[in-house]
Amino acid sequence: MLAVVPTGPGEVGLAEVDEVQPGPDELVIEVAAFSVNRGETFQLETDRPGWRPGKDIAGTIIQGGPRVVAHLPHSGWAERVVVPAHQTAVLPDAISFEQAAALPLAGLTAVRLLRTAGSILGRRVLLTGASGGVGHYVTELAAAAGAEVTAVVSSPERGARLLELGAETLAYDVADATGPFDLVLESVGGRSLPAALTKLRAGGTLIWFGQASREASTLDFFDFFKGPEAAVIKHFHYDSEPADGPDLATLVRLVATGRLHPELGRIEHWTTTGAVLDDLRDRRIRGNAVLTLGREHQ
Known part of the structure; x- marks a missing residue:
């Protein structure tokens, strides 16, 4: 499968990586969109062998599962990801994958x-x-x-x-x-x-x-x-809860009821991830930056 991988200090590109293999209580998600965060631009400046970026994703659980949003520790910028079930929340049809991908870390x-x-x-x-x-x-x-x-x-x-x-x-x-x-x-x-x-x-x-x-x-x-x-x-550090699922569900509910509005400052195809990271690093994007994998998102 394809994934965004580090290619040098601060640089990324698409490359073939091993197919994901779920463990116990893990789900495989076909990724439709992911967001990039400014902190991830800093992480990419350091050589971290075997590590791939990506915390915020939205997509569909394979084999007919529901649409979900998920928060991962890493490796989310890929065609498919594995994630523990307690790190996900189900998406109603009214919330697009682009909106959902902008929710987790921020x-x-x-x-x-x-x-x-x-x-x-x-x-x-x-x-x-x-x-x-x-x-x-x-x-x-x-x-x-x-x-x-x-x-x-x-x-x-x-x-x-x-x-x-x-x-x-x-x-x-x-x-x-x-x-x-x-x-x-x-x-x-x-x-x-x-x-x-x-x-x-x-x-x-x-x-x-x-x-x-x-x-x-x-x-x-x-x-x-x-x-x-x-x-x-x-x-303060945001990663303070044992499971992200309940708070993700809260965010989804607030968006679905019109009480929270993801600010999508940039939406691009994931082949432009490197350029979007440069713009994010240089503060040329307001709000969230989201990359899509070119599928139907609704």
């Missing part, structure tokens, strides 16, 4: 991030790196839960959809955001994190869930006395 991150934050009803929330896939989901879910969201984006064009999804206001630099905020959701790192920290109210919470800038952050102890005294900083 959607799971958003749901679990807000779960970690606790009740946000009536709270002022600052979200950095807001124009990516996670940011769109967080904005819509947080606004629907009653939060007042300020989204940090690089331009009005990248923020327009966030306003439609419920963001109260946009900021084009963390320093320009009008605080104080009860909660900061920080995904950029570098200078963004200490700048965002100063926007917290006393006793507020900053949840650090990414470092998209790939730059280390430095914190000054005395900055806490400039406003966010007694603030709490939490580290």
Whole structure:
């Protein structure tokens, strides 16, 4: 079967690989679409013998099974994949494979991030790196839960959809955001994190869930006395649950009922995966990027 494989630092191509062989309690899925995440562009920069990329897929269980969305640890960018049954959720016909493929990593991150934050009803929330896939989901879910969201984006064009999804206001630099905020959701790192920290109210919470800038952050102890005294900083990683199936089912239900809208910033045939990865790496894609395998997707 064909799969997208690493061909060099940051580079990929299509190649023949061994056919998948399911183990106990595993399903074989014929892949119709997969999404690519910016973090995967970073993983591709390192030589990892035997490893293939791919976490987010949607397709059909072989031999007449249902349509499903699934979250894998790796190797999802292929014609067929194997996945434990507890890592999948069944798709209703109203949700396309393209929409579904955009759900797993970004959607799971958003749901679990807000779960970690606790009740946000009536709270002022600052979200950095807001124009990516996670940011769109967080904005819509947080606004629907009653939060007042300020989204940090690089331009009005990248923020327009966030306003439609419920963001109260946009900021084009963390320093320009009008605080104080009860909660900061920080995904950029570098200078963004200490700048965002100063926007917290006393006793507020900053949840650090990414470092998209790939730059280390430095914190000054005395900055806490400039406003966010007694603030709490939490580290977050989305892969915190023993099974993804229940949260995937929640995401599917929210999309099916019109309460969550995957932002498909790019849909291309999977033969262009390398070019899409370059655009994602260089921030030329807003929301999620999805690749299709050229079959009927409905």
